[in-house]
Amino acid sequence: MTGRILLFSGIALAVTALGFASFMSFAHVGDAHRPVDATATKNTAADKDHASGKHDGDHSGEEDHAGESEGVRLSKDQIDAAGIAVAPVSKGRIVQRLVMPGVIAMDQDRIARIPANVVGIVSDLRKKLGDTVEKGEVIAALESREVAEARSEYISALVSFALQKTLYERDRALWQKQITPEQQYLRTRSAYSEARVRTDLGRQKLLALGIDARDIDALSKQAASAVEAKEGGASVDAVGKALRRHEIRSPIAGRVVERRVDLGAPVGREGQESELYVIADLSKVWVDITLPAADLDRVREGHTLLIRAASSKETAPGRVIFVSPVIAADTRAARAIALVDNPNLIWRPGTFVTAEIAIDENAVETSVPIAAIQRIEGEHTVFVRTPNGFEKRKVAIARQDGETAEIVSGVSPGENVAVSNTFILKAELGKGSAEHAH
Template sequence: MRVVILAIVAGLGIVLGSLMPPVTHAVRTAVSAVPLPLLAQLGAPAGDPAELETGHGGDKDAHGQDTHGAEAKHAGDDGHGSGEAEAPEGVILMAPERIEAARIDVAPVDEGTLVRRLSVPGTIIPDPDRVARIPAKVIGTVVELNKRLGAPVAKGEVVAILESREVAEAKSEYLAAQVNFDLQKTLFEREQSLFQKNISAEQQFLRARTAFTEAQLRLDLTRQKLSALGVGENEVAGLSKANIQGLQRYEIRAPLAGRIVERKVDLGAPVGGEGQEKELYVVADLATVWIELSVSTGDLPQIRDGQSVTITTGTDAHQGSPGRIIFISPILNPDTRTARVIAAIDNKDLTWRPGSYVTAQITTEEQPVSLRIPRTALQTVEGEQVVFVRTAQGFEKREVVLGKGDDEAVEVVFGLDPGETIAVGNSFVLKAELGKAEAEHAH
């Protein structure tokens, strides 16, 4: 009988509690009016009468904890409940898939260097030490052009061939001097042998020695003449009185390795004479180029030889090409009141073309700091500078105190520890998520 009465009371409380809150309140009042001893006699457990209404009063675990309350608290935490767990203030719950989809980049906090730079406009020019003009040292006619415009050349490579009467005459003089030298050498050696045996007179020996010395001098002079005309030692050594064909042939070789950047003659053109072209090609080695900068007098005290330079274009398409200052002119331009400053940069991939306008970022100061973060990691929330620290569940807002800074990064004085991972890219997405969460808390 007691069990039946208790079941009726509990069932009535549950039904009325779910359908009619006012009636539930009345039932609660009526039940609370029943003396506790009477409820105990009926078999009801002691405690809050509201527990009778919910039907959870007797469901406790071995430690006395309310198991139904714990289940209700975590109803939505397993991904199958009716809602998501509510995040604490300043915390953004975000799964790794959402972080990747939002393209939020993260990086650990570490020490670094703050760099102050001076921005100066400049122009790319060739390195004068790596530009060569290939001249026609003799009067002649172009019979071969072996290189096209833009073609690469090696040092000493034959780039053109002329036919020159001047060269033919010089080679002929050398051959004649070579023949005379061989003859006078033979006569001198013969007279010397006879003189040593007291067979020949001393006067004959002296005449033979003088003739031999003159022949040797003449041979040396003709060889130097060929060298001055640009005839190489190998070509001179290959000359022979037995082969006098092609003495007018004159080879022109590249003085340095590079690329043909200009061709000034055509096939069959006369060169070297009065009113004629004196150069055939211009070769440039653009593996290293110069940047000519104009620095104002106000910025000039910050410039020093050897300072590092970063070259960029107007569109930042080729950012990060390093270089160094190699020259600072002691003379100012009287028209612009600026000083000419030269920086050299590597250009092996031929990215930088002479004549291009660029911007040079000159490093004027470098200062190491204990904690350095990029400016892209900073967001302003309620007037405070904050960063978002990566956690196991997502991100946590963290207020920071900043110190010195440059154009790209700042020093963190307080708020972060070395090794912590923070959002450094697209952190504005986290700021927006934080704003949404705070708006929900407000309601």
């Protein structure tokens, strides 16, 4: 009886073992044809990486790809309100500049020192320091006996010339009709020629005294007035007073930078002041640049430059017009002069500036303004415009100057990037990263 029980127990155990093995075989075959769970696989791979000591920071390729897709979501109104300008990536020029100190000076070709060419007394000063002067404008007047005598001689020559001209024309007509002898006609012609020479000499003397040609031409009317006054027995004092007045005009347009005399001061004699005003045209100014001997061969006349004021953000373009061939013995430096337009008169002589001389220039196919580039996590980055805002894009930079950078990878020509106030986008990007970390 006991033997039968043991026999049935053994058979039952064998059947159970056979059923379990068949079940496991079926389960294994089913898994081979079942779809793989991606999440489970990913978690398993992550677990394996964690087990092997591999961390997220080791997946550099995956992070670079993820970093390139990072961006800042902004609407057009928000972009406009932040003052973020956008411009396309395009061709450009990289300029190598030599930075040198300089000082603004007056253009020596645009300075006029107004002299007193005659001996006299200052009777009128019409301009003060800083006043604007037009070319040909009367700026002062003198009372001068020398001018009165020269004008009187000229007026006398004009009167004599007019009389001799009348006699000459009459005698020539009579001689042609054989009414007057030829000898009388020749004497009249000689007197007429001498009167014309005296008139020309008187005019040249007035021009040498600094009297304007327009004032000289007006003396013909004064000559007629003098003749009428003499013929009528009237006094010519009124005419004489006008003859003594010597008006001085400005030869250039500009501003009064110096006034050298006062009202009533004697001028023109030896030991007396000979200059009345100094007028400068400051619409163009010079930049006096000091060039060390080592850099002298790198700067040429015709090179362009950009000047910057030390006390403000003002800049202006210019051009080198002179490089001295002589090196100063004490400073071992040479002098260079640049010409700069100054239409708004913001560059005042004596102002210290920095001159950035363009000594080399290269064209590049892909460039962006320096203001478009931000440094994020130690790498150069630009923000590319997208329909939803801006996308962060890592770029590689080759050559650059103070205004433009050459891009060799990261963006393509024609893509629009932010070129101003990019620090706002950098701040927004950092803010989003911080929120995501929490």
